[in-house]
Amino acid sequence: MSITLKCCALLVGISLLSGCSSLGVKPWERDLMAKKSMQPNSYPLESAIDDHTYFSKEASAGGRGFGGGGCGCN
Amino acid sequence: MQLINKPNSVRLALAAASSSLLAGAAHAEEKTPWLVDSALAVYSESDSRVTAVEPIVALRKDMGGDRMLGLKLTLDSLTGASPNGAIAANEAQTFTGPSGNGSYTAPKGETPLDTEFKDTRAAVAISWEQPWGERNRVSVGGNISREYDFTSAALSAAIARDFNNKNTTLSFGVNVETDIIDAVGGIPDPLTSLKVGPNPDHKDGGSENKTVSDLLLGVTQVMNRHWLTQLNLSVGTSSGYHSDPYKVLSVLNTDGSLSTNPATSGPDLNSKWYLYDSRPDSRSRQSLYWGNKIHLTEDVIDVSYRYYTDDWGIDSHTLDFRYRYEFGGNMYLEPHVRWYSQTAADFYHLYLNKGVALDNGVNSSGAASALDYASADSRLGEFTGTTFGLKYGIELGRNTEFNIRVEQYQQTSNAGAPASMTALKGLDLSPDLTAMTVLVGYSFEF
Amino acid sequence: MPDIQLRPHKDHWVGSYAAMASTCDIIIDTSEQELAQKLTQIAQQETLRIQQKFSRYQKDNLLWKINHANGAVINVDSETAHLLDFADQCYQLSDGYFDITSGCLRRAWTFDGSDKLPSEDSVNALLPFVGWHKVSWKKVSWKKANGQKNLGENSSLQMPAGMEIDFGGIGKEYAVDSVLRLLSAQTNAPILVNFGGDLAVTGARKNGAAWQVGIESLDSNAHINKQAEKILEISAGALATSGDSRRFLIANNQRYGHILNPFTGWPIMDAPRSVTVAGSNCIQAGMLATFALLKGKEAEQFLAEQGVPFWLLK
Numbered sequence: 001m002s003i004t005l006k007c008c009a010l011l012v013g014i015s016l017l018s019g020c021s022s023l024g025v026k027p028w029e030r031d032l033m034a035k036k037s038m039q040p041n042s043y044p045l046e047s048a049i050d051d052h053t054y055f056s057k058e059a060s061a062g063g064r065g066f067g068g069g070g071c072g073c074n
Numbered sequence: 075m076q077l078i079n080k081p082n083s084v085r086l087a088l089a090a091a092s093s094s095l096l097a098g099a100a101h102a103e104e105k106t107p108w109l110v111d112s113a114l115a116v117y118s119e120s121d122s123r124v125t126a127v128e129p130i131v132a133l134r135k136d137m138g139g140d141r142m143l144g145l146k147l148t149l150d151s152l153t154g155a156s157p158n159g160a161i162a163a164n165e166a167q168t169f170t171g172p173s174g175n176g177s178y179t180a181p182k183g184e185t186p187l188d189t190e191f192k193d194t195r196a197a198v199a200i201s202w203e204q205p206w207g208e209r210n211r212v213s214v215g216g217n218i219s220r221e222y223d224f225t226s227a228a229l230s231a232a233i234a235r236d237f238n239n240k241n242t243t244l245s246f247g248v249n250v251e252t253d254i255i256d257a258v259g260g261i262p263d264p265l266t267s268l269k270v271g272p273n274p275d276h277k278d279g280g281s282e283n284k285t286v287s288d289l290l291l292g293v294t295q296v297m298n299r300h301w302l303t304q305l306n307l308s309v310g311t312s313s314g315y316h317s318d319p320y321k322v323l324s325v326l327n328t329d330g331s332l333s334t335n336p337a338t339s340g341p342d343l344n345s346k347w348y349l350y351d352s353r354p355d356s357r358s359r360q361s362l363y364w365g366n367k368i369h370l371t372e373d374v375i376d377v378s379y380r381y382y383t384d385d386w387g388i389d390s391h392t393l394d395f396r397y398r399y400e401f402g403g404n405m406y407l408e409p410h411v412r413w414y415s416q417t418a419a420d421f422y423h424l425y426l427n428k429g430v431a432l433d434n435g436v437n438s439s440g441a442a443s444a445l446d447y448a449s450a451d452s453r454l455g456e457f458t459g460t461t462f463g464l465k466y467g468i469e470l471g472r473n474t475e476f477n478i479r480v481e482q483y484q485q486t487s488n489a490g491a492p493a494s495m496t497a498l499k500g501l502d503l504s505p506d507l508t509a510m511t512v513l514v515g516y517s518f519e520f
Numbered sequence: 521m522p523d524i525q526l527r528p529h530k531d532h533w534v535g536s537y538a539a540m541a542s543t544c545d546i547i548i549d550t551s552e553q554e555l556a557q558k559l560t561q562i563a564q565q566e567t568l569r570i571q572q573k574f575s576r577y578q579k580d581n582l583l584w585k586i587n588h589a590n591g592a593v594i595n596v597d598s599e600t601a602h603l604l605d606f607a608d609q610c611y612q613l614s615d616g617y618f619d620i621t622s623g624c625l626r627r628a629w630t631f632d633g634s635d636k637l638p639s640e641d642s643v644n645a646l647l648p649f650v651g652w653h654k655v656s657w658k659k660v661s662w663k664k665a666n667g668q669k670n671l672g673e674n675s676s677l678q679m680p681a682g683m684e685i686d687f688g689g690i691g692k693e694y695a696v697d698s699v700l701r702l703l704s705a706q707t708n709a710p711i712l713v714n715f716g717g718d719l720a721v722t723g724a725r726k727n728g729a730a731w732q733v734g735i736e737s738l739d740s741n742a743h744i745n746k747q748a749e750k751i752l753e754i755s756a757g758a759l760a761t762s763g764d765s766r767r768f769l770i771a772n773n774q775r776y777g778h779i780l781n782p783f784t785g786w787p788i789m790d791a792p793r794s795v796t797v798a799g800s801n802c803i804q805a806g807m808l809a810t811f812a813l814l815k816g817k818e819a820e821q822f823l824a825e826q827g828v829p830f831w832l833l834k
Binding site: 023024025026029030031032033035037038039040043044045046048049052053054056057058059060061062063064065066 | 086089090111112113115117126128130132148150230238239241242247249288290294295296297298299300302304306308310359361362363365367369374378380382384386388390392398406414416419453454459477479483485507509511513515
Binding site for chain 3: 082
């Protein structure tokens with residue numbers, strides 16, 4: 001399972017990179033990307049609290065970042 | 075003129091150069107303030123179970139040259155009662171608390187809750203992030219977390235590199251964490267019987283530890299002016315003590331009634347039989363996260379999916395959707411829906427059957443040697459979790475925002491016992507968990 | 521602080537002050553006098569800051585230090601580094617025609633409408649001191665948290681003795697953009713910043729309409745008849761004008777405009793007298809207008825290729 005998963009991710013990653021000619025914006029079209037609400041993790045404390053809560057209630061962790069952890073709610 | 079491939083490229087190149095001039099100069103004038111981000115979360119489970127109060131404050135400052143120093147302090151105070159792993163029975167159940175002194179009783183038909191559950195956690199994190207050449211940013215961080223029975227220390231490092239005119243960012247991160255568990259009343263031997271009164275078999279004053287390593291490989295891609303997408307692949311392994319020293323499993327007779335401890339003498343004679351939690355000493359997990367931010371005319375959609383799998387047999391899917399509705403006056407409302415579903419770990423058991431294997435396998439110290447691992451921790455069972463939330467935020471100025479969010483989380487499991495276990499008839503063996511979280515956030519600069 | 525004039529109009533306020541050899545108008549689409557007053561003060565402060573920092577007439581500023589370094593290496597601050605880097609890119613983009621070291625040619629030329637051409641020798645004597653490629657510009661750059669490139673304090677410049685640079689071709693447009701950016705962080709009210717025809721707006725007016733702008737130098741009769749200025753509409757971005765229909769020499773039936781060719785030291789011939797260009801910001805618009813003038817008789821073709829709105833006065 002994990003090997004398939006890795007391969008898929010790599011393929012998607014590579015296709016993202018190689019498809020760049022049509023993707024992306026010019027530097028002066030970054031107005032929307034510059035907004036706080038468009039940052040990948042625009043509310044880091046909220047994410048940290050959520051990660052911690054879900055880490056203590058669910059078996060999965062991480063994904064967006066390293067996530068959860070650091071607590072004995074094992 | 076190497077740039078003049080297209081006739082209008084001077085205009086485009088000048089637009090780029092001028093916007094970088096203005097952005098850079100804007101930065102040059104700024105006095106760099108401390109950016110303060112603070113939040114307070116109150117988490118409360120229904121049926122007077124766990125209540126948690128978690129304040130966090132994070133500080134960030136540009137120390138010049140875009141080198142960011144970050145400090146974060148988290149406090150976390152838990153009170154209430156937590157399930158100890160045993161299931162509800164058709165009789166009252168009494169347990170000795172982990173400290174070996176007090177005891178608690180679950181009434182007939184109710185899931186036993188450990189009322190000694192109480193904890194305060196304090197964590198400090200420090201981070202440093204800086205440019206490395208024109209295209210890279212590197213960051214390092216450390217984190218120490220302490221509660222009375224648990225200490226954790228972690229180090230992390232990451233590098234992010236830009237490609238394609240900064241439309242693509244590749245990032246790679248490493249996190250290493252070491253945990254020390256110093257359980258109240260000592261660390262019990264796995265799958266041994268829970269004793270009545272202080273447990274002389276517990277490793278005296280012993281502590282156990284665990285090491286966790288994670289790697290994260292991420293691609294962030296600006297798809298167009300409105301759409302940012304992110305794909306992360308995470309791989310993690312941990313080794314060491316993974317069991318929960320406070321959790322037990324009920325041992326049931328074939329009719330579903332509670333078994334009696336096989337002890338032939340001493341205080342455990344004729345007591346009910348519970349075995350301590352036992353988990354493998356390693357775990358390896360992978361996850362794939364796909365996040366998207368889509369900017370409509372004014373509003374922003376945040377939608378993500380995560381697939382998670384580990385070698386304990388747990389697979390999970392998480393879907394998360396947020397819609398940020400900008401309703402003017404720098405205010406927004408953000409409804410949030412999250413759906414989570416996981417399969418059970420291979421060694422998850424709602425309870426253990428007092429079968430032939432278990433009976434014959436019990437050794438002199440009461441350990442069920444025929445079983446390697448077993449846990450009744452509901453976190454490792456099969457369930458579905460749904461979250462509904464609503465957030466309101468108002469931007470009060472540059473880097474200044476107030477927001478409040480209310481969410482409800484519900485965990486539903488269908489785990490139960492077969493009809494042949496007549497003693498369990500009519501009992502809710504896997505009651506829903508419902509929790510409310512109120513989160514207040516305020517960020518500002520000074 | 522020098523004077524500010526604040527005038528109420530039907531549905532907006534106009535704050536004015538004198539700086540950078542122009543009248544600087546800050547037009548604020550608001551009915552609040554207090555806001556208009558505050559914004560105009562901020563604008564004036566920023567304009568004077570830029571003027572003092574980058575004027576070649578100011579002694580003891582960084583520019584003066586650079587121009588009197590006598591061959592020594594001078595470290596510059598981040599803002600100056602950004603301007604120098606921009607000038608460097610403009611030099612590359614124009615194949616060397618836009619050159620911030622060409623200002624010293626003014627020692628030979630005086631464009632007073634007369635027929636007094638300088639001698640070839642006096643121009644040639646200055647040419648060794650012209651040429652950005654003779655300057656050693658070392659920039660220290662890094663990547664910011666938001667992904668943008670930034671330039672650092674430790675960037676440095678080293679020029680052969682006798683050379684000098686000036687930001688005359690960039691400074692006013694830079695000030696317009698900087699002032700607009702500062703003001704737009706203070707209020708949501710629509711604003712137009714106009715420094716003698718170089719102007720930029722935050723967006724359309726409150727009622728959604730475009731701003732009406734009169735550009736004097738676009739009409740050859742404008743200095744005779746003030747009413748005859750050309751009216752343009754603008755609801756986003758900026759306008760900038762380069763050229764000056766009053767700065768020229770006439771000799772041998774030839775009109776010598778004040779735009780000089782840095783390679784020859786002589787005026788670019790057959791250039792339009794004035795060019796106005798619309799762009800996304802004032803610096804870009806201004807640079808496109810300047811580049812067009814440097815193209816001489818190909819100015820119109822150049823601008824048409826760029827796909828920007830423009831107006832020429834030939």
